[in-house]
Structures are given as structure tokens and as C-alpha cells.
Amino acid sequence: MNTPHVVVVMGVAGTGKTTIGPLLAARLGVPYAEGDDFHSEANISKMSAGTPLDDDDRWPWLDAIGAWAHRRAGLGGVVSCSALKRSYRDRLRAAAPDVVFVHLAGDRAVIEDRMSHRQGHFMPTALLDSQFATLQPLQEDEAGVAVDVAGTPEEITERAARALSALPEPTA
Template sequence: MSHMVVVMGVSGSGKSTVGGLLAERLGVPYAEADDFHPPANIAKMSAGQPLDDADREPWLDAIAAWIEERAGQGGVVSCSALRRRYRDRLRDAAPDLFFLHLDGPPELIASRLAARMEHFMPAGLLRSQLDALEPLEPDEAGAVIPIEGGPAQITDRAFAALPD
């Protein structure tokens, strides 16, 4: 089966690492959502300012276009997808899209953010992301994946959660 998967969660939850490992395991392309941000968004986040919905529109459209291009072939993309309406926008591109929400204690995520090097997202924005997060709803195809343990363990959990 050609899975089309969004690995979602707040910054520091492991989306890029798990997304890359999962794509490799599935034998499908991987895309990093950060690469779809226009320079103005990166500048805003680098300055410690959270993005608003207007900032996110072109970013979500670009990710949705990547998803549409992969139709029937499969792929994994990491994307915070914090709000239901953002996930709905991505689902418009692929109705069978499956979301893997990497979730864990805020203290663990904060410690991972603090240890991260060379990323534009400052740890100070974690609180705004946690406040904005709307968990997957029962009618959304997806699963919550605990982030305790190492990348291989988390990827194993994510793989096991995918539909057959």
C-alpha cells in the first residue's frame, strides 16, 4: 500500500527524525515542512514571533501541492499541523491522508528543543505551539504516537500505527 502520511506535532517532538526514518522504512519520498516556508515566515519565527494563519496559508498550500503530486505513490511529510483546519486543508489534497501525532510531556519536548542546534525555531515558541495544538479528533484518520524512547522505538510505534 502507498501510504501518504503527515508526521505532526509541536516543534521538538521529533517530526523530522521520525518522518525521515518512516519514509525510509516505507520506501517513499520524505519532505520536510520547514523547507516549504517562505523566507518571511522563517524570519518571523527566528525573531521569536509565532506565525498567524495568513502566514501559514502559502506554506500549507505548498505542502498540499507536494502531497497532491505524490498521489498514488506515497510519501511522508513532517508538518506541525497543529489545528484541525490546517489538517483539513492538507486532507483536501489527499482524502486518505493519515496523521501521526508525535506527542509527549512538555518537559521532554522542551529538553529536546534546548539540545537542538541550527534550527530557526526558538524554544520560546513552544508554549504558543502547545496552546494552539488541537489534538486529532475521532473522525480524523490518524494515531497519537508517544515520543518517549529513541528515534527507532518511536518510528516502530509510528509504523505499527499505519493502516494496512
């Protein structure tokens, strides 16, 4: 990959988006943005109370992430965002057409175990079922790669970087 992509590190809660995102950004030599920072206080309060977000809650959040990705077009960047539904990824692509996705995927039991050991995060393990129910994996016509979350953060990051290097260069 010579021209930096804007990469969205996606997946259900607990897959390591906040861990892998900065590592991948460092590996690619581009800035990182934490997707959770784009959430409104109302969204964070809702999730903290164990209530899943609905699409009306998510649209402004996705639009803010899409605007960041648009500003990074041609420059590269990495942002974490669950991007669980195809319609969410379509909305991000509408803002930044050359965005690519790294879907951090793994076994539910492994992800739940990781979530149960997190401290200070607003997303409770009780919402994991709703996350998996909502998840629509990347489709063949979507620019991106799926990466298994087994292993150390460094191993996962290396797998993601290798997979991204096989993608076509962005057109922006």
C-alpha cells in the first residue's frame, strides 16, 4: 500500500478496535481517531444503562466519523467504528468513497471474556448479544478484509496490515 487508505476498524464490542486501531495507524504511519469519541453524551448514557442504540441514535455518530474520513481522503487514517450493518458502512462510504474496512472477527466466547476484563468502558457485556444480532459481515462487493482476533494485539495488527497491503490503491 503506497497511498494511505482511510481504514475503519470495525466489529462488535470487545473485539479490540480501540487496541488494534492505534497499533494499525502507527504501523501505517497515519493518524488514529477513536470512534467512541464521536458519540454524543446521550448515546454514551444510553449504552451505559444497557440500552442498545437504534439507527436514529447512530446516524449523527456515523456522519461525524464519515466527515473525519472524508477529510483524511488521500492522506490516510484509521478510525474505530463498530459499523455493524451494511447500511452503516454504506453511509460511511457515501461520505468517504475510498474508505476500507478491517473487520475484527472472532468467537463470541473469546470476545465476551475480553469484555468482562475491561475496566472503565461504557459498553456492558449484556449488549454483546444485540451486537452479534445486528452484525452483517462484510460482503464481497465491500472494500475490506476480515481479520481473526485470536492472538496478541501485535499479531492481529500484523495480519490486518498484510491483508490491507493486498487491496487496490484508493482512487482519491
